[in-house]
Amino acid sequence: xxxxxxxxxxxxxxxxxxxxxxxxxxxxxxxxRELAGWRRMAEAIPDPELRRQALASMTAKRFHCExxxxxxxxxxxxxxxxxxxxxxxxxxxxxxxxxxLCDRSxxxxxxxxxxxxxxMHDAVxxxxxxxxxxxxxxxxxxxxxxxxxxxxxxEEVAKLPGYGTVAETxxxxxxxxADLQVHKHVEWSQREARLLSWxxxxxxxxxxxxxxxxxxxxxxxxxxFALFLAATDPHVDRDTVRRIVATYFPWVCxxxxxxxxxxxxEEDRRGGDLNFVAYYRDAGEAAERLVYFARRAREAxxxxxxxxxxxxxVDGLLGLYLSDGKVRRQRTVRLVSRRLLATAPLxxxxxxxxxxxIRAFSPS
Numbered sequence: 001x002x003x004x005x006x007x008x009x010x011x012x013x014x015x016x017x018x019x020x021x022x023x024x025x026x027x028x029x030x031x032x033r034e035l036a037g038w039r040r041m042a043e044a045i046p047d048p049e050l051r052r053q054a055l056a057s058m059t060a061k062r063f064h065c066e067x068x069x070x071x072x073x074x075x076x077x078x079x080x081x082x083x084x085x086x087x088x089x090x091x092x093x094x095x096x097x098x099x100x101l102c103d104r105s106x107x108x109x110x111x112x113x114x115x116x117x118x119x120m121h122d123a124v125x126x127x128x129x130x131x132x133x134x135x136x137x138x139x140x141x142x143x144x145x146x147x148x149x150x151x152x153x154x155e156e157v158a159k160l161p162g163y164g165t166v167a168e169t170x171x172x173x174x175x176x177x178a179d180l181q182v183h184k185h186v187e188w189s190q191r192e193a194r195l196l197s198w199x200x201x202x203x204x205x206x207x208x209x210x211x212x213x214x215x216x217x218x219x220x221x222x223x224x225f226a227l228f229l230a231a232t233d234p235h236v237d238r239d240t241v242r243r244i245v246a247t248y249f250p251w252v253c254x255x256x257x258x259x260x261x262x263x264x265x266e267e268d269r270r271g272g273d274l275n276f277v278a279y280y281r282d283a284g285e286a287a288e289r290l291v292y293f294a295r296r297a298r299e300a301x302x303x304x305x306x307x308x309x310x311x312x313x314v315d316g317l318l319g320l321y322l323s324d325g326k327v328r329r330q331r332t333v334r335l336v337s338r339r340l341l342a343t344a345p346l347x348x349x350x351x352x353x354x355x356x357x358i359r360a361f362s363p364s
Contacts, residue, residue: 012074012309016347019312020354022073030085031069032363035062038093041148046141050134053104054145057096064096065089066358067320071225074309080232087156088225094119094149095177095221102185103273110182112136117178123150124170124224126158161234166227166241173227173249176218184215184274191274206250212276213254213289216261220253226310243303251297252314258290259321262337266330283332287339294318294340311347318344319351323359 012019039058045051068088075081098116107113115136122128130147134140157163183194199211206214226244230236261268261277268275280286294314301310321327322337341349 012306015308016312016315016350019070019073019309020351023070026078026081027069027073027085028066028358030072030082031065031089034086034089035065035093038089038145038149041143041145045143045145047139049106049139050101050142050145053100054097054142056104057100058093061096061099063320063359065092067316068092068221068225070313070316071229074229074306075232077232083156083159084228084232087153087228090149090152090156091120091123091224092221094123094146094153097146097149098181102181104271106139107137108185108187109136110186113182113185114178117181119146119150120174120178121171123153124157124167124174126154126163126167128154157228157231160228160231162231162236165236165238166231169241169245170224170227173218173223173245177221180215180218188272188274209250209254210279212279213258213293214250216257216276217250217254219260220248220256222256222313223248223253226252226313240305247297247300247304247310251293251300252310252317255290255293255297255314256317258293259317262286262290262333263321263324263326263330265333266326283335286332287336290336290340291343294344312351315345315348316351316355318348319353320355322348323352323355 012022035058039055042051042054042058045054065088069085071088072081072084075084098119101107101116102113115131116133118131119133122131128150130150133146134142157167160166179198183198184191186194195215196211199214202214203209203211209217223245226248227241230240230244258277261275265275265278267273268278277286280289297314298311301307301314304310318340322341327333327337341352
């Protein structure tokens with residue numbers, strides 16, 4: 001990478017305090033403006049089921065957009081930051097909306113799930129097409145909501161000067177994400193068998209993982225967001241892309257989604273949903289594996305030119321998820337949380353406090 005490329009990639013070079021100042025001042029207001037616009041459009045969705053799931057995803061999973069948009073804090077210019085915020089919020093909103101449609105709605109049809117997630121594939125193709133994403137389900141009239149989200153993503157990836165270098169890798173991560181959503185939402189009796197069969201095709205490349213951990217890693221959008229940030233640099237090279245992927249997949253991505261499943265265990269039990277942390281023998285094993293992923297994720301960031309920022313992302317994940325109110329309501333989750341915080345650097349506790357404040361003061 002050239003010195004100019006390194007300078008442009010490292011749009012953020014400070015510590016946790018400086019990062020949170022930038023997040024509060026520059027990132028979160030943009031996130032809330034974007035979400036407010038998408039919420040207004042969702043409220044006008046004609047089909048009641050699609051409207052319900054779109055609004056529910058933005059209400060219950062807003063913190064996904066808040067957390068994901070932190071990558072925009074490292075953008076090299078204000079213009080690039082605004083574009084990243086729009087892109088990340090739109091893609092994460094698609095992800096959360098489709099997850100609700102698969103998880104909480106009316107279908108168990110893998111063809112339906114595959115067709116819905118074509119929206120994710122289309123979203124990361126500059127000047128791409130927009131498809132009939134509801135072709136396999138009876139609820140179809142969303143007033144153009146999903147198509148508008150897809151187009152917003154397409155417009156923003158087209159503006160990224162280095163997107164040509166990262167595009168193939170982004171599409172690969174999207175394909176893994178879409179595969180997971182199909183396999184884990186079908187008829188309950190088929191889910192585990194499909195996931196295990198899928199894992200067999202990938203296990204040789206990831207000998208340190210278990211099948212549930214590989215599946216968790218594929219369910220994260222953070223690798224995509226890190227590549228979007230890298231693509232704000234017109235000089236980003238393929239070696240940098242390779243190092244980002246080696247850091248994020250599986251380590252940061254698996255940590256991200258295992259933490260998400262950790263705090264959702266009670267909710268998933270009630271809803272009859274598959275939970276990858278529930279496959280650990282007990283809370284002790286869950287804590288051991290999560291500590292392992294947190295350590296490997298931090299170590300992997302040392303291979304990046306802007307590794308300090310990405311280490312802050314790892315510590316921020318711990319703070320974001322372990323500060324969630326769901327932790328206090330689940331005894332075994334509290335035990336795992338204490339072990340993770342005890343082995344984490346002080347920065348994770350700093351982000352823990354900030355995450356509590358963001359939840360307390362963010363607009364409803």
